[in-house]
Amino acid sequence: MKSENPNNIVYKEVVIIGNGPSGIVLSYMLSGNVPYVTSDSHPDEMLSARLGPIVGDCLLYQDFSLLSSGLEGRSTNRVSLLMDALLHPHADMGWDLEPLVEFRKTGAKIDHIVLGKGPPGGSWHRMDPQMLTLSLGSWMALPGMPFHSSDSEEKRAYAADVAKYYVQYTDKMGLAKNFRNGVTVDSVDEVKRSYKSDNWVDKLNNEIKGTLEACMENEENRSRNVMRDGFRRNLRNSRCKCDGAKRNDKKRSISFCCDTSDFDCDRFYSSSMNEKLFRNSFTLDYNKVPSYNSAYRSPETNWIVNCSDANTGEKITYACKYLVLANGSSDSPNRLEVSKTKADPAWMLYDLGNLESRLDSYLTLDPEDVDPVLVIGAGLSAADAIMAVRGRNVPVIHVFRQRSPELSRHLQENLYPEYHKVHQMMLDPSSIHPYYTAYPEYTLTDFDADARTVILTSKEGVSKKINVSFAVILIGSRPDFAFLPKHYNLAARKHLSLDCKTNTADIDRLTYGLRGFDNLFAIGPIAGDNFVRFLPGGALAVTAELYKNRNPMRI
Structure with missing residues (x-):
């Protein structure tokens, strides 16, 4: 490639x-x-x-x-x-x-x-x-x-x-x-049908001619005949500074800049009246603009996909007839807006993997006296976090909004005993469970980033201040x-x-x-x-x- x-x-x-x-x-x-x-x-x-x-x-x-x-x-x-x-x-x-x-x-x-x-x-x-x-x-x-x-x-x-x-x-x-x-x-850009019609050359020709005219209108102390008589001599090594030099038409997804170090104006005008010559000039002079290469102009192209290679830094562009979105559901975790004025602290996390690695590092510093981990959420991801934290002998503070969550509605108890155990603890918050304390119908309302404390508030307005080592928010993605x-x-x-x-x-x-x-x-x-x-x-x-x-x- x-x-x-x-x-x-x-x-x-x-x-x-x-x-x-x-x-x-x-x-x-x-x-x-x-x-x-x-x-x-x-x-x-x-x-x-x-x-x-x-x-x-x-x-x-x-x-x-x-x-x-x-x-x-x-x-x-x-x-x-x-x-x-x-x-x-x-x-x-x-x-x-x-x-x-x-x-x-x-x-x-x-x-x-x-x-x-x-x-x-x-x-x-x-x-x-x-x-x-x-x-x-x-x-x-x-x-x-x-x-x-x-x-x-x-x-x-x-x-x-x-x-x-x-x-x-x-x-x-x-x-x-x-x-x-x-x-x-x-x-991802959709290639509009207007550029696939038979008269695409005329449309593109008018687009570029209009851009060049805009350049000339805004260039100080130059008249329009400079384009015809002396454009190459006077502007070869300069870049147009006018606003009209760069256009971005959302409907047509066309980008163009009259960088005269790459653009041969004499050749453009000598060939623009002839479709065959225009096509040849167009391919040679605009090869640096991805939108104008043959794959883009093909009637088989409906989509342009621009990518970056994380390993090499290379930019890759694909043209395709069909585009399929298969990018899953977990790329963007849902965030909980606790404060409009304070950014989330470093100890507030949004995925289990990050929690486990950070918690393991934290335990190496002081494994004997670790503050609880706050887990927010009532789904299976929250249950996974509870099991992971308790498995490290670290207390869990579990906050969820409903009094009777349906965590295990579709899970058979004989196949999923660990989830049913978490569900039982959630349904019976008054009982004592090792390393687990439930706060049903509570929400996280404030925190102190430096002190590593959180404020939990019930639906009746009762607030509790708790020290935590980490908080993980697992409310979907x-x-x-x-x-x-x-x-x-x-x-x-x-x-x-x-x-x-x-x-x-x-x-x-x-x-x-x-x-x-x-x-x-x-x-x-x-x-x-x-x-x-x-x-x-x-x-x-x-x-x-x-x-x-x-x-x-x-x-």
Whole structure:
């Protein structure tokens, strides 16, 4: 991908932002691995009847609306429920049945790149390695390669094993060549159709001519005929200082500056009246401007993705026809605004991994007399933090807003005893539990950064001042869409922020295309699929839509 011109654009038909399991399984299917229905022996008799006529056929070309009719489960997406029913028949009933589909490398290979900040696996590499998954270990597997836990006696999987599995998967499945890891997406721009029309040359010609005229109007003591008679002689080594020299049209995403050390005005005017000559001059003179290279001008380009390589500092730009958002849900933790005038102190944290490393360092200084750790939140992440802190024999102060939280609503006690133990402590705050004190219906209202103290206030207005060693706030997280244009609103309920549980991306449930956008898709947690076992459904839907667009007569 490296070239002498760092601003050259690399064209890919599909760019996938996010290299977690969502991006990995989509890469697997885009690499030509497609599912075929092998059996109709499903416990759901209605689904079994619908599968009967298509046994032996490729699933990509089937009617997802018909096949998924009536299916229910822990996803709101019908194709995800369908794919889960075929890969894990009646899994929620505790059944361990053979899949009803198999993947064969008979599909078309669609040129794509998967972009991620870290190794393949995404956020799994940032989790506590010894944390057990909520899902059973077998459900962490992606198509084509089984998952094996390092502890054969444990039905659930350790996060370290899961992270390792996804790296191995990309290697063994031959996907590594489609991944660019260690990169951050800086911005995404949509290429507007107005520049893809037949008269794009005239439009671009008028745009640049207008810019040059603005330069001349603002250049002191120069008349317009300088452009024609002496522009090169007088301005070759100078840079235009006028405001008009740099334009940024949001509708067209065009940036231009008449830096005359790179711009040949005589050649521009001699060729601008001739389309063929203009194209040649344009390519030679504007090669340093990424927006103007051939990939950008291609009618196949709908999106421009600008990235930075964290290891080399290199800037990379991709042009693509289709853009897929698979960047997960945990990039931006929800923050608690305690004070509008005081910044969060260094001991106030927002993720468990950071808490554990900081706490371990803190314990080496004075392991005998450590102030409690304040944990705020009532979800599973807060429960993980409570278990991690108590496991180090450090007291926990647990603050949550509801009197009776439903921490374990979907978790069976025999499979998740540790979470049920935390839930019992939360429900019975009056009882004495080692290293645990609950403060239900309290909130954090103030702190003293230097004294390392916090003020907790009940809903009745009663306040308590407590010394703490650390405070960790675990009240959920949101996907990071800072790279998208600010006016983009992807949420289903437009008046609320997008989150992966209550207000997911506004997608077509059969294609995963984002409503209101062309050639833009969302898969994984941001689309409402929060468990790995449902992710192949989103990948199937997107792949099927791309196949349909390539050959609409085949569907």
